[in-house]
Amino acid sequence: MSFIDNIKFKTVFILAFMVSIGLSGSMFAQEADSAAQAVDTTATVGDTDTAVTADMDTAAAATGTDTTDTAASAGSVGATPTATSDAAGKPGINPQVYTNFFYYVLLFFLLCILVAVIGKILQVYELTRKMNGKDSTHYLNNIQAGLFIVALVTGLYGVYWSYVHHGAQSMREAATQHGVNLDIMFMVTTVICTIVLVLTHIALFGFAFRYRARENRKAYFYPHNNTIEKVWTIVPAIVLTILVLFGFFNWRAITNIPEEEQKNAIQIEVIGEQFMWTVRYAGRDGAIGERNYKLTTPLNGLGIDFNDKKSWDDQMGSEIVIPVNKPVRFQITSKDILHSFYIPDFRVQINAVPGMKTYFQFTPTITTEEMRDKLDDYSYNYVMLCAKICGANHFNMQKLVRVVTEEEYKEWLNEQPYFFTEDLRKEFQVTQVNEDTADAKLLAATN
Amino acid sequence: MSSITSAHPADHHGEHGHHHESFLSKYVFSQDHKMIAKQFLITGIVMAVFAMFLSILFRLQLAWPDKEFPILEVFLGKWAEGGRISPDFFLALVTIHGTIMVFFVLTAGLSGTFANLLIPYQLGARDMASPFMNMLSYWFFFTACIVMISSFFVESGPASAGWTVYPPLSAVPTAISGSAMGMTLWLISMTLFIASQVLGGINYISTVLNMRAKGMDLWKMPLTIWALFLTAIVGLLSFPVLVSAVVLLIFDRSFGTSFYLSDLVVQGQILPNEGGSPILFQHLFWFLGHPEVYIVLMPALGLTSEVISTNSRKPIFGYHAMVYSLIGITILSFIVWGHHMFVTGMNPFLGGVFMITTLIIAVPSAVKSFNYLATLWRGNIRFTPAMLFAIGMVSFFISGGLTGLYLGNSALDIALHDTYFVVAHFHLVMGSASIFGMLCGVYHWFPKLFGRMMNEKLGYLHFWLTFAGAYLVFFPMHFMGIDGVPRRYYAFTEFPFMEKWISVNVFITWAAIIAALGQVAFLWNFFSSIRFGKRATQNPWGSNTLEWTTGVKHIHGNWPGELPTVYRWPYDYSKPGHHEDFIPQTVPFSETMSSNLPHDFEGNVEAERIQREWELANRPQAEKEAE
Numbered sequence A: 001m002s003f004i005d006n007i008k009f010k011t012v013f014i015l016a017f018m019v020s021i022g023l024s025g026s027m028f029a030q031e032a033d034s035a036a037q038a039v040d041t042t043a044t045v046g047d048t049d050t051a052v053t054a055d056m057d058t059a060a061a062a063t064g065t066d067t068t069d070t071a072a073s074a075g076s077v078g079a080t081p082t083a084t085s086d087a088a089g090k091p092g093i094n095p096q097v098y099t100n101f102f103y104y105v106l107l108f109f110l111l112c113i114l115v116a117v118i119g120k121i122l123q124v125y126e127l128t129r130k131m132n133g134k135d136s137t138h139y140l141n142n143i144q145a146g147l148f149i150v151a152l153v154t155g156l157y158g159v160y161w162s163y164v165h166h167g168a169q170s171m172r173e174a175a176t177q178h179g180v181n182l183d184i185m186f187m188v189t190t191v192i193c194t195i196v197l198v199l200t201h202i203a204l205f206g207f208a209f210r211y212r213a214r215e216n217r218k219a220y221f222y223p224h225n226n227t228i229e230k231v232w233t234i235v236p237a238i239v240l241t242i243l244v245l246f247g248f249f250n251w252r253a254i255t256n257i258p259e260e261e262q263k264n265a266i267q268i269e270v271i272g273e274q275f276m277w278t279v280r281y282a283g284r285d286g287a288i289g290e291r292n293y294k295l296t297t298p299l300n301g302l303g304i305d306f307n308d309k310k311s312w313d314d315q316m317g318s319e320i321v322i323p324v325n326k327p328v329r330f331q332i333t334s335k336d337i338l339h340s341f342y343i344p345d346f347r348v349q350i351n352a353v354p355g356m357k358t359y360f361q362f363t364p365t366i367t368t369e370e371m372r373d374k375l376d377d378y379s380y381n382y383v384m385l386c387a388k389i390c391g392a393n394h395f396n397m398q399k400l401v402r403v404v405t406e407e408e409y410k411e412w413l414n415e416q417p418y419f420f421t422e423d424l425r426k427e428f429q430v431t432q433v434n435e436d437t438a439d440a441k442l443l444a445a446t447n
Numbered sequence B: 001m002s003s004i005t006s007a008h009p010a011d012h013h014g015e016h017g018h019h020h021e022s023f024l025s026k027y028v029f030s031q032d033h034k035m036i037a038k039q040f041l042i043t044g045i046v047m048a049v050f051a052m053f054l055s056i057l058f059r060l061q062l063a064w065p066d067k068e069f070p071i072l073e074v075f076l077g078k079w080a081e082g083g084r085i086s087p088d089f090f091l092a093l094v095t096i097h098g099t100i101m102v103f104f105v106l107t108a109g110l111s112g113t114f115a116n117l118l119i120p121y122q123l124g125a126r127d128m129a130s131p132f133m134n135m136l137s138y139w140f141f142f143t144a145c146i147v148m149i150s151s152f153f154v155e156s157g158p159a160s161a162g163w164t165v166y167p168p169l170s171a172v173p174t175a176i177s178g179s180a181m182g183m184t185l186w187l188i189s190m191t192l193f194i195a196s197q198v199l200g201g202i203n204y205i206s207t208v209l210n211m212r213a214k215g216m217d218l219w220k221m222p223l224t225i226w227a228l229f230l231t232a233i234v235g236l237l238s239f240p241v242l243v244s245a246v247v248l249l250i251f252d253r254s255f256g257t258s259f260y261l262s263d264l265v266v267q268g269q270i271l272p273n274e275g276g277s278p279i280l281f282q283h284l285f286w287f288l289g290h291p292e293v294y295i296v297l298m299p300a301l302g303l304t305s306e307v308i309s310t311n312s313r314k315p316i317f318g319y320h321a322m323v324y325s326l327i328g329i330t331i332l333s334f335i336v337w338g339h340h341m342f343v344t345g346m347n348p349f350l351g352g353v354f355m356i357t358t359l360i361i362a363v364p365s366a367v368k369s370f371n372y373l374a375t376l377w378r379g380n381i382r383f384t385p386a387m388l389f390a391i392g393m394v395s396f397f398i399s400g401g402l403t404g405l406y407l408g409n410s411a412l413d414i415a416l417h418d419t420y421f422v423v424a425h426f427h428l429v430m431g432s433a434s435i436f437g438m439l440c441g442v443y444h445w446f447p448k449l450f451g452r453m454m455n456e457k458l459g460y461l462h463f464w465l466t467f468a469g470a471y472l473v474f475f476p477m478h479f480m481g482i483d484g485v486p487r488r489y490y491a492f493t494e495f496p497f498m499e500k501w502i503s504v505n506v507f508i509t510w511a512a513i514i515a516a517l518g519q520v521a522f523l524w525n526f527f528s529s530i531r532f533g534k535r536a537t538q539n540p541w542g543s544n545t546l547e548w549t550t551g552v553k554h555i556h557g558n559w560p561g562e563l564p565t566v567y568r569w570p571y572d573y574s575k576p577g578h579h580e581d582f583i584p585q586t587v588p589f590s591e592t593m594s595s596n597l598p599h600d601f602e603g604n605v606e607a608e609r610i611q612r613e614w615e616l617a618n619r620p621q622a623e624k625e626a627e
């Protein structure tokens, strides 16, 4: 298995030559100096082996592999100046761009040579071992076994490290009632999973190390053991049953809310469209008016059906503001395509589906102010964001969420405008001539 | 056209069986299962490299959202104006990356390669049941690849609604530019792809059922075959459902129907569609989509079983349990699709039901993991590169599978759905585990495919770079997801809470780049070993299965003379009493009297009697010698 073999040399050379021509097509057009420089440095590489390794040390930041041999690659690098002469630079792109790119490619090339050199050294080492009559096959096997122990130790430490650092960064306090329950379940699941993860990996990598091949050993013929297999079918089954039950009751508690409680909650509708959210408060009648997408006009962007009197007092929220410790029932839908109504702090998510209403009811427990105090971050805000791919601005489709006290909420809501504006009323009155006077009064009152 | 079929008489298969073959019928329109396997493999590798390159492009964007990479403009033109990838194109990259990886690499590339290679070889058949369909299968796949890649050359860009192509986004071209021509090409490509899968699947199933060698009853089949067989069944039952989903979507897009569309006002335009439901598409898609993840995973599990057993020099622990858990997974995989839809507005009661079925499917998966561990225990483990990848596969299968317990729990999924937690989960359990299974297969069966060995040391380098790289890339993503960072986000710059993750993104991207460069070690190793690798011996790993009883040189019909006869299961490794640490399936019990166990005879009274007599005659003597 010799690295130096003529056919290989040739292919490597041709390959490298073609790559360099392709890359340098225009890169040196106006950069003859730096090209010369590049050739200079690489020329040294070709000259002495020590230079190669020296260069390589600095390049070791990135990683890559190949099995070219030193001579071949030196040859290929030497081929680059031939290419300098041809091709003019592409207009519009700064030639420096190509140069920089080429440096990275070169760096990678050098790295490949380093790998090849190491391969070579290993080969020589193996040869000497063989000549000294020492075993030359098992040592590689032992190295892999050792590496598994290294992987185990660093891996376990890595898991610990990310739990501590990234974990701390990612677990935020749930600001809703059901969120707290979910977090407990999350923690229980995490504890179970971590235990399993650690134990199985200790076994996996530990066995790999402990039972690495050795001469004169035979594996233990052990095709099955029904008892053990039953145990490790039943134990996971039990653990999973517990998790399922836990999850099932939580899920029902969140999604299966009695009619009565549904009615008592504050009703808010959130409608998604590319790439914004509109928030509709039910107004004093506590009921949200119907929509009909066919009624959409530039003025009536949501297509609210003002035949439905429930819609007359509906208010548009500039943001989502909800009172603390009061159940709120969100009714979510979409004007155009799928979106997802997602508030990470609340552990709340439900898709916005066109032509269909979805609901999520929850009770916030921590006001924005309190949360800021807790976090010691006075610019902190809850935010609702879109979690279902919806187009170019999917990454920036958000609405501020504020949890406030009851009084603040009322005060704020009073300032929010009605959907049924002056202009819309005119438009609407054209179509709706005979109106109940009581309704007219109601309208007057709301304004 | 080659005239070789499975029924071809054996004596025609001399060393020079290819006399009436042109280049075209040998290398291009080949009907030989080994050549088709190579075609699938190399196409799969090319597609994998392409998809990996796409992922590096969008990883650059995620790590350095404000930085310019002018070199990108050189290659991508208007999609990376000023050296910054545009949001539309970002989504296109993500979509095509996901599509190619899941379907083209890990479905066709994985099953296509190893089902074609191993089903006839390990079962002792001369070729597939229908070599012609087999060839068609490859060419449909190849065309699908070309169509998919060609979508990069249309003006409005490739499909960009995510690999799940949920309508209405994918149905309404005004919603996103990728849903114009690009989406049409995506749908055409997938239709071709499904045709390929169905043709292949029928073939695999009928071959396994009908063309097993003498003595190869179902319970003597290697786990690879079990896995590939069950995978084909899953694919055959689920892919047609994707066809219907795709066809209805084509109708909605091109013929004005409203299967998935209703009540839409897109960009101020009221659309005429009424009465459809986007949820319908999700049901249809995931009815395939979930089984699909097992289509991706099960072959990898099968290959891993074989490689772990061979290289631990031990029988696979709990062979029957392994088969039953595969069967369990096969069946259960059809009734869990709803776990992708907990928060999509599906009836919440259904969500509860799907949670239960989902967590049940975790049981067979757990059994498999434990059985792998038990197989390693007290083995005599040889770390070939294939073995390393098999161990890596088990590691990913466990670490990725565990996070399934969170996502399968509908209550926890509320906060995790469509976040980076999901990205981390499926990249570990489906992405990395299957890719590792596939690579383990490539390293292990390379001598069978090409008659040469791959370079071991490069294989080691490849493994450690990829193994570390995959964990470094995907593990931190869990935490982003827990913090609530949604997936398919172009930049983390618009939300204060995401800013802390940008530095992590930089780290991930570097890890991804290093791991991607590490693949050069594989590519070099693979392609140069085809020509220049050390020549393989007939049975380089000391394996029991039938493919290693064929010659190194490929011939039509696989075995020059008669087909082999099978006498025993494939896992007689290190059997006590035998002088070698493996006994191929073709060795009759009469030749291994010193190692036979009562269990081996499956209640055959006559055989048991002969064995007893032999033992009476020989044991005492052996014991005497020992003293």
Ligand code: HEM
Pocket (backbone or CB within 6 Å): B051, B052, B055, B056, B059, B094, B095, B097, B098, B099, B101, B102, B106, B161, B162, B163, B164, B423, B426, B427, B430, B431, B432, B435, B473, B486, B487, B488, B489, B490, B512, B516
């Ligand atoms: C080369 C290593 C890989 C890297 C660095 C990578 C990275 C990523 C990232 C960061 C995303 C999420 C993008 C986003 O949501 O914004 C993604 C999406 C995805 N990846 Fe990978 N991935 C790799 C390999 C794979 C493999 C082997 C598979 C095979 C299963 C795969 C399948 C997917 C799928 C299905 C998606 C979802 C696409 C979508 O959202 O529509 N990836 N990848």
Ligand SMILES: [Cu+2]
Pocket (backbone or CB within 6 Å): A339, A340, A386, A387, A388, A389, A390, A391, A393, A394, A395, A397
């Ligand atoms: Cu969105």
Ligand SMILES: [Cu+2]
Pocket (backbone or CB within 6 Å): B289, B290, B291, B293, B336, B337, B339, B340
């Ligand atoms: Cu699924």
